[in-house]
Amino acid sequence: MYHSDTICAIATSMNSSGIGIIRVSGEESIPIVDSIFRGKNKLIDCDSHTIQYGHIYDNNELIDEVLIMIMKAPRSYTTEDTIEIDCHGGILILKKILSILVKNGARIAEPGEFTKRAFLNGRIDLSEAESIMDLISSNSELAMKNSIKQLSGSLNKIIVDLRNKILYETAYIESALDDPEHYDLNGYPEELSKKVDEMLDSINDLISSFKSGHILKEGINTLILGKPNAGKSSLLNTLSRRERAIVTDIPGTTRDTLEEQITINGVALNIIDTAGIRETDDIVEKIGVDKALDSIDDADLILFVLDSSRPLDENDIFIINKIIHKKVIILLNKSDLVSQISEEEIYKKYDKPVIPFSSVSLDGLKTLESKITDMFFTGQVKSDDTLYITNSRQAGCLINAKNSLSNVLTSIENMMPEDFFSIDLMDAYNYLGEITGETIDDDLANKIFSEFCMGK
Amino acid sequence: MSYVEESYDVVVIGAGHAGCEAALASARMGLNTICFTISMDSVALMPCNPNIGGSSKGHLVRELDALGGEMGINIDHTFIQSKMLNSSKGPAVHSLRAQADKAAYSTRMKKIMQQTSNLTLRQAEVTELIIKDKKIKGVKTLSGATYHCKAVVICTGTYLKARCLYGDVIEHCGPNGLKAANHLTDSLITNNVEINRFKTGTPARIDGNSIDYSKMEIQLGDNPVIPFSFSTKREDVQIEQVPCYLTYTNEKTHEIIRANLDRSPMYSGVIEGTGPRYCPSIEDKVVRFADKNRHQLFVEPEGLNTNEMYIGGMSSSMPEDVQYAMYRTVPGLENCKFVRNAYAIEYDCINATQLKASLEFKDIDGLFAAGQFNGSSGYEEAAAQGLVAGINAALKLLNKEPMILDRSNSYIGVLIDDLVTKETKEPYRMMTSRSEYRLLLRQDNADLRLSKIGYEVGLLSKERFDHVVEKERLINDEVARVKEINIGARKEVQELLESYGSIPLSNGIKLVDLIRRPELDYDKLAPIDPERPELSDEVREEVNIYIKYEGYLSRQEKQVKQFKKLESKNIPQNINYEDVSSLRIEARQKLTKLRPANIGQASRISGVSPADISVLLVYLETFKG
Numbered sequence A: 001m002y003h004s005d006t007i008c009a010i011a012t013s014m015n016s017s018g019i020g021i022i023r024v025s026g027e028e029s030i031p032i033v034d035s036i037f038r039g040k041n042k043l044i045d046c047d048s049h050t051i052q053y054g055h056i057y058d059n060n061e062l063i064d065e066v067l068i069m070i071m072k073a074p075r076s077y078t079t080e081d082t083i084e085i086d087c088h089g090g091i092l093i094l095k096k097i098l099s100i101l102v103k104n105g106a107r108i109a110e111p112g113e114f115t116k117r118a119f120l121n122g123r124i125d126l127s128e129a130e131s132i133m134d135l136i137s138s139n140s141e142l143a144m145k146n147s148i149k150q151l152s153g154s155l156n157k158i159i160v161d162l163r164n165k166i167l168y169e170t171a172y173i174e175s176a177l178d179d180p181e182h183y184d185l186n187g188y189p190e191e192l193s194k195k196v197d198e199m200l201d202s203i204n205d206l207i208s209s210f211k212s213g214h215i216l217k218e219g220i221n222t223l224i225l226g227k228p229n230a231g232k233s234s235l236l237n238t239l240s241r242r243e244r245a246i247v248t249d250i251p252g253t254t255r256d257t258l259e260e261q262i263t264i265n266g267v268a269l270n271i272i273d274t275a276g277i278r279e280t281d282d283i284v285e286k287i288g289v290d291k292a293l294d295s296i297d298d299a300d301l302i303l304f305v306l307d308s309s310r311p312l313d314e315n316d317i318f319i320i321n322k323i324i325h326k327k328v329i330i331l332l333n334k335s336d337l338v339s340q341i342s343e344e345e346i347y348k349k350y351d352k353p354v355i356p357f358s359s360v361s362l363d364g365l366k367t368l369e370s371k372i373t374d375m376f377f378t379g380q381v382k383s384d385d386t387l388y389i390t391n392s393r394q395a396g397c398l399i400n401a402k403n404s405l406s407n408v409l410t411s412i413e414n415m416m417p418e419d420f421f422s423i424d425l426m427d428a429y430n431y432l433g434e435i436t437g438e439t440i441d442d443d444l445a446n447k448i449f450s451e452f453c454m455g456k
Numbered sequence B: 001m002s003y004v005e006e007s008y009d010v011v012v013i014g015a016g017h018a019g020c021e022a023a024l025a026s027a028r029m030g031l032n033t034i035c036f037t038i039s040m041d042s043v044a045l046m047p048c049n050p051n052i053g054g055s056s057k058g059h060l061v062r063e064l065d066a067l068g069g070e071m072g073i074n075i076d077h078t079f080i081q082s083k084m085l086n087s088s089k090g091p092a093v094h095s096l097r098a099q100a101d102k103a104a105y106s107t108r109m110k111k112i113m114q115q116t117s118n119l120t121l122r123q124a125e126v127t128e129l130i131i132k133d134k135k136i137k138g139v140k141t142l143s144g145a146t147y148h149c150k151a152v153v154i155c156t157g158t159y160l161k162a163r164c165l166y167g168d169v170i171e172h173c174g175p176n177g178l179k180a181a182n183h184l185t186d187s188l189i190t191n192n193v194e195i196n197r198f199k200t201g202t203p204a205r206i207d208g209n210s211i212d213y214s215k216m217e218i219q220l221g222d223n224p225v226i227p228f229s230f231s232t233k234r235e236d237v238q239i240e241q242v243p244c245y246l247t248y249t250n251e252k253t254h255e256i257i258r259a260n261l262d263r264s265p266m267y268s269g270v271i272e273g274t275g276p277r278y279c280p281s282i283e284d285k286v287v288r289f290a291d292k293n294r295h296q297l298f299v300e301p302e303g304l305n306t307n308e309m310y311i312g313g314m315s316s317s318m319p320e321d322v323q324y325a326m327y328r329t330v331p332g333l334e335n336c337k338f339v340r341n342a343y344a345i346e347y348d349c350i351n352a353t354q355l356k357a358s359l360e361f362k363d364i365d366g367l368f369a370a371g372q373f374n375g376s377s378g379y380e381e382a383a384a385q386g387l388v389a390g391i392n393a394a395l396k397l398l399n400k401e402p403m404i405l406d407r408s409n410s411y412i413g414v415l416i417d418d419l420v421t422k423e424t425k426e427p428y429r430m431m432t433s434r435s436e437y438r439l440l441l442r443q444d445n446a447d448l449r450l451s452k453i454g455y456e457v458g459l460l461s462k463e464r465f466d467h468v469v470e471k472e473r474l475i476n477d478e479v480a481r482v483k484e485i486n487i488g489a490r491k492e493v494q495e496l497l498e499s500y501g502s503i504p505l506s507n508g509i510k511l512v513d514l515i516r517r518p519e520l521d522y523d524k525l526a527p528i529d530p531e532r533p534e535l536s537d538e539v540r541e542e543v544n545i546y547i548k549y550e551g552y553l554s555r556q557e558k559q560v561k562q563f564k565k566l567e568s569k570n571i572p573q574n575i576n577y578e579d580v581s582s583l584r585i586e587a588r589q590k591l592t593k594l595r596p597a598n599i600g601q602a603s604r605i606s607g608v609s610p611a612d613i614s615v616l617l618v619y620l621e622t623f624k625g
Helices: A029-034 A090-103 A113-120 A126-150 A153-178 A188-211 A232-240 A283-298 A314-323 A343-350 A365-377 A385-413 A418-436 A443-451 B017-028 B057-067 B071-078 B102-115 B184-190 B251-259 B282-288 B320-327 B379-397 B411-421 B443-457 B462-483 B491-499 B511-515 B523-528 B537-548 B550-567 B585-594 B599-603 B610-624
Strands: A007-010 A020-025 A037-039 A050-058 A061-071 A082-087 A220-225 A258-264 A267-273 A301-307 A328-333 A354-356 B003-007 B010-013 B033-037 B051-053 B079-085 B095-100 B119-123 B126-132 B135-141 B145-148 B151-154 B163-166 B169-171 B195-202 B205-207 B217-219 B244-248 B296-301 B308-312 B338-340 B343-350 B367-369
Touching: A007 A090, A007 A113, A020 A029, A020 A090, A020 A113, A029 A082, A037 A061, A050 A090, A061 A090, A082 A090, A090 A385, A113 A126, A113 B610, A126 B610, A153 A188, A153 A418, A153 A443, A188 A385, A188 A418, A220 A232, A220 A283, A232 A258, A232 A267, A232 A301, A232 A328, A258 A365, A267 A365, A283 A314, A301 A314, A301 A365, A328 A343, A328 A365, A343 A354, A354 A365, A385 A418, B010 B017, B010 B135, B010 B379, B017 B033, B017 B102, B017 B119, B017 B151, B017 B379, B051 B057, B051 B071, B051 B379, B057 B071, B057 B095, B057 B379, B057 B411, B057 B443, B071 B079, B071 B095, B071 B102, B071 B379, B095 B102, B102 B119, B126 B184, B135 B151, B151 B379, B184 B195, B251 B282, B251 B320, B320 B338, B367 B379, B379 B411, B443 B462, B443 B537, B462 B511, B462 B537, B491 B523, B511 B523, B511 B537, B537 B550, B550 B599, B599 B610
Parallel strands: A220 A267, A220 A301, A301 A328, A328 A354, B003 B145, B010 B033, B010 B151, B033 B119, B151 B367
Antiparallel strands: A007 A020, A020 A082, A037 A050, A050 A061, A061 A082, A258 A267, B051 B095, B079 B095, B126 B135, B135 B145, B163 B169, B163 B343, B195 B343, B205 B308, B205 B338, B217 B244, B244 B296, B296 B308
16 A cells, blocks of 8 residues: 555546546656557656547547546656546546556556645645544545445455465365475376366456346435335336336335346446334334435435325334435335325425435436436535445455466466465455455465474 | 683674574674684584574575575585475475584684684573673673673573483483583573573484485485575586485374373473374374374484484484384384484573564673574574574674564564564474565565675674675566566477467467466577576576566565555664553563564564554654644
């Protein structure tokens, strides 16, 4: 994290489509961008502070038409070689380019890292040191919290298991090197090759699950909240235009959360439907209710559904008090029935946008959709960047781990001596450790001593 | 009563492997040095295994030799068998190990000590350190004599409050029944030095005449032998070697051990010290690796003029009768007679995080420490530290900057950094896996890595240094030449390739690409490279390694560059970590306690996170202003 390797990030805010800028900084930034850019000249041959026109490619696939600004050290913000890529393909293209940069050796910047580098290289006033230190420590706590939060139990277990396997093999090799008259490596490379193949399979599974979005959730986290049978699941179905949640008239049908990714006018939403919130003695239902309440913190936007055919009750009031500090759109659902709630009164009381809505007549759907895109483009809601950064960082670590394990296979094929295997094995081990936030310390020595009988 | 005996520049306490190197270095650098030993008959004593080197330890000896230490030369004069371990593996893990004639080793070292000018070897027990205003002023001995000095190097090995144990027998003595040093610990505690207690053990020595070698596998040395010291001529070490033997324990041995565990002081709780997990006693192995039905034992001669045989792999603190019973279950040892029984030994040592990387105490000016006293184990680890402490004591008195070896230039650097940065919970042993840049830190290039440093501190002769400079030039020239050479698909080329089972050429190819083929190397391709100059074994070896593993080597060189950036960011010693509120509390406490010298060292302290390091980097900027 504190190495002077090459970092990259989307420099513009991630909320609007159209033009966006990716910034790359570090010793290798020019060669890395050169490896994905095709223009009239190689960037390495261009002068500092010039702009180059060309295209970004992922191998032979054309990704975007771009302008590239070159700022050579020390004449840049960070005082390192810096490249800015002006793209105009929207958020998905920006992220795609970012991932290509990572594939070619750059690393996703930690929050505040450009500023930190600028500071360490003497570009920023000393009086700002205090705030930069606070930024680093709070960001790292947040990143760690996110990282752990996002690693579901099963994912975490896969990584821990993988690390254990890698450590065991490394310890085996090292024991044999340390005590060559005791442990023998005859025939071991073939055995290791099979084991590494298996490890690579599970890493590839992880990488593809990151890519398909099971883990890497993009877009605005949008939470649907309301008391039971207010019409939350119907809203989700209406928005995603698919029967996914079970819609019945019995209150409390959705006992867990459901998620759906949709795009409204080019804005990606990650919609989470929750269990209806009410006081309940049913244990299963209570779990759903607690989960719904827990989700409030992480939501970028909340769609609060009121059943307008009935007056406000204590469940409604309870919910609204929990979300009053968040970005909320209040939906007066069942507008096709006789209304018991006044739109104006609710607006006055809670100072949140209110939209009458019916999932039967689809009345209000257009208004809701344009309200959401409006809030996004005016910057009132934005997706949580730190989450995205954490995710990309984790995906980056997985790719690095995969490359290291592939190196092991190459070394085996090339009949390299066994001690070369452990170098790449330990690299893979450390990359995976970065995902789970574990430190290396003396794991290897401990493993050698505990698993293998050594010594005089 | 007390009286003033004499004044010296440097006092070295102990004449084991650390003490000898420390005293020789200091004296050879021109400082008036006295070295105290508990017995004149135990100088450079090898109280445990009869060999020098082995995996990663061989690296330490090579490095020590490149800096101007004595151990490599001493073993070259006194070895009786030698082997290059791991020679079928990569060059980074090749390691030399030689069986020593223990008595000859000790005698020669003592003679060298006594022949060295500026050096006095003296039998006496040092009982007290004289420290005023956190500055070392001298030492006192048991006889009441005071020795004034400007620097002290403590190398007490396993002698501080030592006790030897087997069964219910406790002897308050050092190894081999030598006197323990029972007073110095108190003086250290008085001066706020934090003391640990560690334990180690040694197997029985058996009368060679009572061993049936026909039931064991014979283990011979290498031919030709490669010397430890870069200054030793290869032709001088092609001696007649003696064999070692290999045998195994069996279920019967393990049964006896299991049946008598309650009589072991380890398991009854009499032993307080923490023992090394990498060098367990046989009873430990049987308990911890219960699924193993046999363990290897190495039977090694202790010298040419004794019939004692060392039984490697069978250290124990069992009662003597149990030891007899278990040793006699081993094939070839059925009728064995003990010369010395196995025992465990406990001793006082320190938590080495109290030291700087120069091996000087952070809080006591002029007091240095080396060897097993610092929580390490092994002759080679001790000698390496002794050399560094001796050099730095001398440099200090010469008003020069200390010599700091780091993780990127040597195993010695790794060893010392681990000791002074990580809180070692058991005797520390070197291993190649502890080095993150081991491809660069090979035993074959220790001279290329370190001779300049040895020469600059004034320990390595100009002659030896010039030789290394010339060697480096020859290597670079030859690598450059080889890189330019293209090989065509000529008949003689195809024939040579086929003779090594290598795929024949369809087109021309670069010579370096052929060298990189696993079945080929630089030497094998000599016949198709007619322009090749005549070069020594050592130079050809380096050229081959450099070309064959260039990709890996340059990868590690890149990592070293990163490493050095952090290592060069010094932390002012007057920093108050409590002022840096963005540091996490655990990090603040650890940093306050360990006072790392630079950011690199800080980053290796457990409990200090990468974010803490970033915070620290930013904070240090404000210091500059």
